[in-house]
Amino acid sequence: MDSRYEIQRRGGGGGFSGGSVGGSPALTGAQSRRRKMPPRPADYKLQVIIIGSRGVGKTSLMERFTDDTFCEACKSTVGVDFKIKTVELRGKKIRLQIWDTAGQERFNSITSAYYRGAKGIVLVYDITKQETFEDLPKWMKMIDKYASEEAELLLVGNKLDCETDRVITRQQGERFASRISGMRFCEASAKDNFNVDEIFLKLVNDILNKLSLGIQDGELSNSILSLQPEPEFPPELSPPRARCC
Numbered sequence: 001m002d003s004r005y006e007i008q009r010r011g012g013g014g015g016f017s018g019g020s021v022g023g024s025p026a027l028t029g030a031q032s033r034r035r036k037m038p039p040r041p042a043d044y045k046l047q048v049i050i051i052g053s054r055g056v057g058k059t060s061l062m063e064r065f066t067d068d069t070f071c072e073a074c075k076s077t078v079g080v081d082f083k084i085k086t087v088e089l090r091g092k093k094i095r096l097q098i099w100d101t102a103g104q105e106r107f108n109s110i111t112s113a114y115y116r117g118a119k120g121i122v123l124v125y126d127i128t129k130q131e132t133f134e135d136l137p138k139w140m141k142m143i144d145k146y147a148s149e150e151a152e153l154l155l156v157g158n159k160l161d162c163e164t165d166r167v168i169t170r171q172q173g174e175r176f177a178s179r180i181s182g183m184r185f186c187e188a189s190a191k192d193n194f195n196v197d198e199i200f201l202k203l204v205n206d207i208l209n210k211l212s213l214g215i216q217d218g219e220l221s222n223s224i225l226s227l228q229p230e231p232e233f234p235p236e237l238s239p240p241r242a243r244c245c
């Protein structure tokens with residue numbers, strides 16, 4: 001038997017207190033139980049951004065996904081905010097940095113700086129508000145102007161729980177997405193927690209698919225990770241301001 005294991009099991013009562021084995025101080029039984037394994041570092045770090053008009057539920061989708069909470073009366077986002085969630089997908093640990101942007105146009109000069117680093121973009125409208133759907137071409141212009149051409153796109157019709165107030169049909173959403181190359185579509189409800197995990201996991205899966213293209217044995221290279229250090233604030237901006245409910 002490896003002598004190190006024998007010493008640890010015996011703890012401090014075995015006459016080794018204050019001594020060291022293999023360069024590590026000997027631990028008492030209680031100490032060794034308290035010592036936790038450090039968490040496995042993430043294999044990949046990815047940024048996604050959530051955009052769309054004011055009040056469509058961008059923050060709500062993010063918070064439902066990251067904290068499983070929902071706020072009925074939230075304040076509007078000022079500038080940008082972000083949250084981090086680590087997900088496991090295909091045996092890989094992925095640290096997801098989710099940027100939530102203000103829907104108000106006056107913040108566009110701030111939020112546009114966050115498009116560039118995003119590997120995935122979630123564009124949200126509210127199925128009960130016609131104007132949020134009519135705003136979509138305007139958001140597409142922002143994407144064309146500021147985002148990477150490689151970014152995965154997902155259109156989300158939110159507030160599916162308000163079916164009786166619906167003014168945008170599912171077909172309208174599908175049609176809009178089908179006109180944009182590579183854009184996926186789904187409807188969701190941050191309130192009812194419907195399709196929320198799916199939005200982000202699907203997006204991450206699509207991003208991983210794209211990143212792994214061209215890598216021979218299908219295994220993703222860690223060098224991809226090093227392309228995106230974290231946290232990555234656009235240098236000219238100060239860290240985002242948090243919002244409260």
Ligand SMILES: Nc1nc2c(ncn2[C@@H]2O[C@H](COP(=O)(O)OP(=O)(O)OP(=O)(O)O)[C@@H](O)[C@H]2O)c(=O)[nH]1
Pocket residue numbers: 052053054055056057058059060061071072073074075076077078101102103104158159160161162188189190191192
């Ligand atoms: N019924 C219903 N209400 C929702 C849903 N998602 C968000 N809301 C409500 O819609 C309002 C706006 O939600 P937010 O998440 O703040 O919207 P936002 O897009 O981040 O808004 P801005 O920060 O102003 O751009 C809040 O009162 C939420 O409670 C949903 O799925 N269903």
